[in-house]
Amino acid sequence: MNNQPGFDGNLKQFMNRLFNLGLKRGEVPPGSPGSFQHEAWIRRMLKEKASRRADLQTRLEDVLFIVLDTETTGFRPEHGDQIFSVAAARIQNRSVIGEFRSLINPGIEIPKEISLLTGITTKDVKEAPALDEKAEEILGFLSGGIVIGYHISHDYAFLNHYLWRRYRSSLKQPALELALLTERLTGEGPFPSLDSAADYFNIPCQNRHQADADVRIMSSLLMNLLRLCIEKGIETLEDLYIHIK
Template sequence: MSERHRFWQRALRLLSLEIPREASSAFLDGEHSLQQEMWLRSLRKEKQQQIDMNTPLGEVSFMIIDMETTGFSPQQGDEILAMAAAKTVNGVVKETYSTLICPEKAIPPHISALTGIQAKDVLHAPRLREELRAFLSFIHGGVLIGYHIGHDLSFLRHFLWMYYRAKWSGRFFDMQPMVEMIRCCSCPTLDEALQYYGIPCEKRHTADGDVEAMAKLWKMLLEELKQRNIETLHDLYAALSMR
């Protein structure tokens, strides 16, 4: 088979994955393997899968996630410094994932002061382009959950589109409205939620430390949701929609 024939065969496969034409060139060089295509295909397949809304909450794989970033806007050049996740079932942590990320630009001093992440810490860490696929593979098939999870999702979606021209549209929940629904009062920060439930967090503002604390918080919230007869995904969506 000629190289030209292989090129067009590969281009057609990429089109079948719904990768836009302007992004296809990034996948047609020798650095991207058939494994890369298979991963993109699985990502597309996951988007098409529907989770049964009558599934009991205790049977759902909830992926608790957290990211440390250099700011609030990936569109303005802010980057991811660390990512962590924990797979939980019925409030029990089954697997964990965490990594530092080497950013393209220098870490702002105030971010180092907040997170404790210094330039020397990320010197040998992977670039986000290298590690994003591992993170996505870990959370694959689960329902994402976190405190102010919109921040993490904005970065996830931005860089997934930037690097792969792919969209992520999986299910997710924010813990904040759950806490406020149960407490019947405002609870704008994770610190306040942890204090209310008496959960210590020695590594606050680190991705793995925050995920560990949120896993404990989620276990408590899950019990309280069940006590309120909120037992399925449908029940949880309905309860949150009433707020």
């Protein structure tokens, strides 16, 4: 038995992190939280969880789409820029079935020009959790579906930079670019910004460049695009992939 002070609290915290990834109690191995074995095990489970995704023959109404947006201090994670806000929504059968949002303490100052754009200042995130504290919850929310977003490569670049540094791993689930999807399904465009795509469908754009607001806009955009899929006879995930090639 381990009688070190705080051991029970650390174990409970670690177990909660694992359950946030979507794991069941029977899937959690014995051992000490924070050990090398556990870190390696987390990386393996990230890969396995990501692999449990929709089959190409799945009908679109059964596909889980996960709309994702992050706000960051800049555009270069490899140069030290950090995430300071994350939001996401889980959508299935053209209905929102779950939402996530959190400010993140980036550990650095948010540049003034970014604060002007987002309305979020360094003071606003001072008491927010660090990404280490929210990572497993975020990963759990993103698991099991197809991640979708506007300029999604930006969000993936930041999350994968963090995952590589922390776990020597990366997001494995597929991602769809909303700009491309909008262009292919409408047959018009280009749509270089979320504002342009939203304007095409008369979707209100309030509080732009705030992650939760942008996710709401993107969710409405996705609903409209899925309606177009129905009109065009696009029934399965494979049909969709073929259409957007």
